[in-house]
Amino acid sequence: MxxxxxxxxxxxxxxxxxxxxxxxxxxxxxxxxxxxxxxxxxxxxxxxxxxxxxxxxxxxxxxxxxxxxxxxxxxxxxxxxxxxxxxxxxxxxxxxxxxxxxxxxxxxxxxxxxxxxxxxxxxxxxxxxxxxxxxxxxxxxxxxxxxxxxxxxxxxxxxxxxxxxxxxxxxxxxxxxxxxxxxxxxxxxxKECHVGRADFVLGWDALMLGPGAEGVTRESLVALGVIEDASPLALTIPGDEVERQALGYLHANCGVSCHNDLPESAAHDTGLYLRLEASELGSVAATDAVRTGMNKRPAENAKYEGLKNPDPANWYDIRPGDPARSLLVARQELRGFEGQMPRIGTRQVDDTGLQLVTRWIQGMTEPNYPPPGP
Known part of the structure; x- marks a missing residue:
């Protein structure tokens, strides 16, 4: 593309x-x-x-x-x-x-x-x-x-x-x-979505071809002769079941296309990165989502139109234990305004994905997560 x-x-x-x-x-x-x-x-x-x-x-x-x-x-x-x-x-x-x-x-x-x-x-x-x-x-x-x-x-x-x-x-x-x-x-x-990946394809990587994939998996690629060795791809999303589901969802729906550190990606300048990187899967705390989102105030160019509370002072990208003040959740719920997430290609809220992320943030308690910002 x-x-x-x-x-x-x-x-x-x-x-x-x-x-x-x-x-x-x-x-x-x-x-x-x-x-x-x-x-x-x-x-x-x-x-x-x-x-x-x-x-x-x-x-x-x-x-x-x-x-x-x-x-x-x-x-x-x-x-x-x-x-x-x-x-x-x-x-x-x-x-x-x-x-x-x-x-x-x-x-x-x-x-x-x-x-x-x-x-x-x-x-x-x-x-x-x-x-x-x-x-x-x-x-x-x-x-x-x-x-x-x-x-x-x-x-x-x-x-x-x-x-x-x-x-x-x-x-x-x-x-x-x-x-x-x-x-x-x-x-x-x-183009807006696909330039967020170095070689353009969004739906293939070590995690999306991992456990739960069907038809083609990272293991079957060897048998098909498409790759030589699958061992470098044996990656696992860290955390408990709630954390794994939420991080995987954010990776596939937000991180691989827009919210990552590739300069061409659409959400690069937000500083909120949600792609799961191979070098950062040792713990939940090491993932980009936690490191760049936890208790972080949104970027200056963040959009608040359509939110129930449009006051920027109300919001964090992710506020531990408090999905109601986490902009990540509010934008998942938003439709019809520029700040909705995903930003394009959808008119309907993904209730299942919203629940996954909400449960994860609700469960962010000490000592595994920091206390919520003021």
Whole structure:
């Protein structure tokens, strides 16, 4: 998606580079190992798979290599479905995620906080959203593809009969897709989140592929030939069950994209960092969330509009034992104002995530945590 380990931002429309749309060769995938069967991908002949003149990503989702049999929605060989241990909140949309790594290539996991992906890597994320009748329907599929010049990206919007998915043809997103309330993000919104990761991909790291992950895990990456050794990735979130759940939730929903120390991240200047770093997992007290949030007054540019108490003197980022004066909680509860968290891509409060963080702060008592600030 535009930011990359090389090359500049692609031109508008989520595309970059020249006209080459050739697909990288990928591993053949499951055969007689007991895994689900796959269908060898073949470029369709009944649709135009040529890239637009200003980019490299095809207009039709059928041309991206996701499905071997599009009509049956059967995955192409080499495409793996996965589910991270902790999922990003998307207003209750049902999501499926897929990845393909070029055959013979490996992901560099030498830094467990920042994987580096080989050229030709592709990630897709599919959203099923509720219509007026309450039934789930295909709404959007997002694509990331790593090119020589960096990441390119786009969103494919499904037709109402779910027979076709066509690339969004402008940078403006879709604020309310088919009346479902689902927002297809703008190009800038995609970039705002993804530049918070050094190599752009948000949902893959040692923790999100750890215990609770499905389909692809940090251990299975070795068997798949994607990495050589999983031992550097054997990381554990510290604390008791309440602490682990809250820290994991904040990591996946806030830390990996925005609230971290990468200068490009959207919330870097807040000084509140919620990403779990491999070197800081020895104890809860060592995590960024505690070190940068506990009894800390919010940054000068903090937003208070829409809060029940807009007085900055009332708030701490995290006040031990007191979620009612912890801005972290108040922003989770807020919607419709600039200070809401997550800031974009949601109109509904994640009640489960809110409860996890509230329980954690309520349980912050001495001697494990400092007394609350005045």
């Amino acid at each position: 535009g930011c990359s380990s090389g090359g500049g931002d692609p031109p508008p429309g989520g595309q970059a580079g020249g006209p080459d749309v050739s697909m990288p060769e990928v591993d053949a995938g499951p055969d007689d190992s007991g895994e689900p069967a796959c269908v060898e991908y073949a470029m369709p002949t009944d649709v135009d798979c040529a890239a637009p003149l200003d980019g490299v990503l095809p207009v039709d989702l059928r041309c991206t290599g996701l499905y071997g049999d599009f009509d049956k929605r059967e995955l192409a060989c080499g495409v793996l479905e996965y589910k991270p241990a902790v999922e990003l909140w998307s207003d209750g949309a049902a999501k499926r995620r897929f990845v393909s790594i070029p055959k013979g290539q490996r992901v560099d996991v030498s830094n467990p906080d920042a994987f580096v992906y080989p050229e030709g890597t592709q990630f897709w994320k599919e959203f099923r959203v509720k219509g007026a009748d309450g039934a789930l329907r295909l709404g959007e599929t997002r694509l990331l593809r790593k090119m020589a010049a960096g990441w390119v990206y786009t969103s494919y919007v499904w037709s109402e009969d779910e027979r076709q998915a066509i690339q969004m043809q402008n940078d403006f997103g879709v604020p309310d897709l088919y009346g479902t309330g689902h927002m297809v993000p703008t190009r800038d919104q995609c």
